[in-house]
Amino acid sequence: MKNKVLLLTWSALITVVLLASLSFARQGTGLIGNVFSDFNDFSWQLDEFYDIVGPTKLNSIDVEEAKKNITVSDDEIERHRYRYGTLADQLSNIHDQYAQRIADAKDAGNELLMNTLIEERDMKLADIRKNFESDAHVEAKIRKEKEKALVQYLNDVKANSFSLPVAYEFTDVETGETYSSGDVSVPAVYKKQFNAAKGYFKANSLPGHNGTNGWIRTSDYGNQAASEDIQITTSVKTFEGTVIVPKSAVAKGGVLYSQYKDFNKGRLATYVFWLLGIIALITLLTVMKFQKEWVTGTAIADWYADLKIDLKAAAFFMTALILVGYIDSKSSNLSNFFTYQSLGRWGEWLTSFLIGGVVMTTLFAFQLVNGVERWKREGVLAKDIKNSFTLQFFKALREMFLKRSIGVQSFILLIGFFLAGIGFIGGFIDGIFLMIYAFCVLFLGLPALYIFVRRSAYLNRIIVATEQMASGRLNEDIKIEGRSPLADHAKNLNNLREGVRISMTEQAKSERLKTELITNVSHDLRTPLTSIITYTDLLKDENITSEERAKYVDILDKKSQRLKTLIEDLFEVSKMASGNLELNKQRVDLTQLLQQALAEHANQISESGLDFRTTIPEEMLIAHVDGQRWWRVLDNLIVNAVKYSLPGTRVYVTLRKVGDSAEFVVKNITKFELSENVDELFERFKRADTSRHTDGSGLGLAIAQSIVDMHQGNMKIELDGDLFKVTVTVPTK
Incomplete structure (x- = not known):
């Protein structure tokens, strides 16, 4: 938990440093030393003033003179004439529009409405015919539309007003005529002079045209059917003079007071944030130096290590992209954010700071450090690339x-x-x-x-x-058609069918072994149970002596322990077969474990008359195994050797390290003759003593085999006449 807090704190400091440094690089020269008149909103309003003061006050266009300059081209006449189709089409459309209305008025007996509609229709028909007869008629209509649009446009231009409380005094350089508004001698928050030395003011007659001829469209001013352009001849006049914005406008209660206050607040807050960036940088270089332990050795790091390198690369790229995008976006308008603050904007900013900044920086550091630490190990990078989705895709594509x-x-x-x-x-x-x-x-x-x-x-x-x-129907072959790969596949399936038939024989054998298993289980469980019942009945006799009673009780105890061992072994084998047995793996010294197992059975070995020859390493041999289960493997194999070795012979027990594995070997001469089929020895309740007079359960090797398999080890039995050899290997890494 502590590492997580430290990592998040470090990420927050990094984010502050990145935002502050990039913001300073972008806005430092523009913000330090600037005044209110350099403020964006103020500059925009000044640009608006300079754009419209010419058309509205200094150099306005005469409407009547502009009307005289309107032109109508032959193309415009043709477009207007055929706007709704040919003459026949237009006449037909008008007749269709009025036919039903006139008929309805006639049926209703409304003669006045009927005559009015007929008169209106005839006027439109006459106008359409005249459109096709006279160019002058069409030109007059177009000119009228253009004049209407022109008047509307120029009136809109003149209606523009200034949003700034500007005072100005301009003098026309050519005519000497003076235009003024307000007092330009009062104290000003903004002041600009225009003269020969500093440059004259150029007043345009249309907004934004800079002296070039302007164009308007009649469709923008009511004439939706046509979109003819109107060319307006513009002019530029040269002025000298002074423009100011009085200080009273930014004083409390002034028009610009709120903007002025926001500007100063935003500038101060930006300075404070830059200072925080410097403090954060100093902190990162002193008390908050990055420690790789913050992101390694955690559960999520182990999970991340198992991801394919393609996914890691994609996640790393997306994290970097989001982080760079966030830093770029927020640093570009940092001062603007501090200028226009609100609760909602603060919430949005803090959310983006935590997610886009802190979280992304944390993920970036986590992926970078874990990737570098992992790929510093020899061969890991090559292995990750080999197992990547990309190479698997190309491999699949090749296959x-x-x-x-x-x-x-x-x-x-x-x-x-x-x-x-x-x-x-x-x-x-x-x-x-x-x-x-x-x-x-x-x-x-x-x-x-x-x-x-x-x-x-x-x-x-x-x-x-x-x-x-x-489903078992193996009588019919699959028909082979042509020479395609599918035909080859059908041929292979036919061969497989033959293989399945052969496997039926093996299945019959398996059924036989199952029957033998049930017989052996029944025999081995019934034998001690029969003895328990018999000696229990004998104990009920009141006339038996105390010596006999003690003898019977001792026999009952042995048979009960025998039955208990059989049942426990049977349950353990069942658990292993069903996969319900869990391992508790730990670092275990196999050398010490074998020594303890031999010491545990020292008395049995001594009484057996066998000569045990052991070869055990002097140093520790460590493996990650379940110590209790692995003890069971050693115990079963040693007990198996004691029970089934020919008396007076030697038993060889060896433990050694072979490569990355530990190898345990037991060799002995068997007391009983064994079948050459080694696999039968792993079967449950299979014993070398076929008469089943010994105390074994027949489960020892089966249990040992299951435990070894659960440890991803290997157990192998070799027979050479009466020489019996068991080899067990288990990984040490």
Whole structure:
């Protein structure tokens, strides 16, 4: 938890340093030493003033003079004339528009309305005919529309007002005429002079045209049916003078007071943030130096290490992209944020700071450090690349062409479907694409589809035949068609069918072994149980002596322990077979564990008359195993050697390290003759003593085998006449 807090704190400091440094690089020179008049909002309002003071006050256009300069071209006349179609089309449309209305008025007996509609219709018809008879008539109508739009536009220009409380005094350099508003001699928060030395003020007659001829569209001013352009001749006049914004405007209660206050607040807050960036940088270089332990050795680091390198690269790229985007976005308008503060903006800023800044910086550091630490280990980077999705994809792509015909056909189909989608969309764009698309569909797509359907049908027949084989119906071969890879697959499945038939013999053998297993279990459980019942009945006799009673009780105890051992072993084997047994792996010294196991059975070994020869390493041999379970393996193998070795012979026990594994070997001469089939010795309740007179359960090797398998080890039995050898290996890493 402490490491997490330290990492998040470090990430927050890094984010502050990045935001402050980039903000200073972008805005430092522009913000330090600036005054209110350099403020963005103020500058925009000044630009607005300079743009419209010319058209509205200093150099306005005369409306009547502008009307005289309106022109109408022959193209405009033609477009207006045929705006709604040919003469016949327009006359027909008007007749259709009024026919039903006139008929309704006549049916209603409203003669006045009927005559009015007829008169209105005839006027429109006459106007349409005149449009096609006289260019002058059409020109007059267009001119009237343009004059209306022009008047509206110029009135809109003159109606513009200044949002700033500006005082100005301008003198026309050519005429000497003076234009003024307000007092330019009062104290000012902004003041600019125009003269020969500092540059004259150029007043345009239209906003934003800088002396070039302007154009307006009649459609923007009520004439939606036409969109003819009106050219307006503009002019530029030269002025000298003074423009000010009085200080009273930024005083408390002034028009610009809130903007002035916001500007000073934003500038001060930005300075404070830059100072915080310096403090954060000093902190990072002194008391908060990054420690890689903050991001390594955690549970999430182990989970992250198992991810494919492709996913890591994509996550790293996305994290860096989001972090860079956040820093770039927030640093560019930091002063603007501090200028216009609100609770909602603070919430949004803090949220983005935590997610886009702190979290992304944390993830970036986590991925970078864990990646570097992992790939510093020799061979790990190459292994990660080898196991990546990208290489697996290319490997799969290569394996797609193991059967070249299938790979080529699949690739062609994929490309074909892709191009078909493009062609289908292209058909809506241009008719020529539709023709090409139709040709490709008829002569390429449909034949490919035919082949694909036939192959798919054959594949389905093979799948159905395979399902029949799986259900046990092995009488019919799969029909082989042609020389395709599917035909080869069908041939292989037929061979597999023969293999399944052969395996039926093995299955019969398995049933036999199962029967033997049940018989052996019944025998081994019934024998001690019968003894327990018999001696219990004997104990009920009141006439037996105390010596006999003690003897019977001792026999009962032995038989009970024997029955208990059988049942416990049976339950343990069942647990292992069902996978319900859990291992508690720890660092275990196998050398010490073997020494303890031999010491545990020292008396049995001594009484057996066997000569145990042990070879054990002097140093520790460490492996990650479940000590209790591994003790059971050693115990079972040693007990097995004691019980089933020929008396007077030698037993060799060896423990050594072989590569990255520990190897445990037991060799002895068997007391009983063994079958050459080694696998039978791993079967449950299988014993070397076929008469089953010894005390073994027949589960020892089966239990040992299961435990070794659970440790990803290996257990092997070798027979050479009466020489019996068991070799157990387990990884030490």
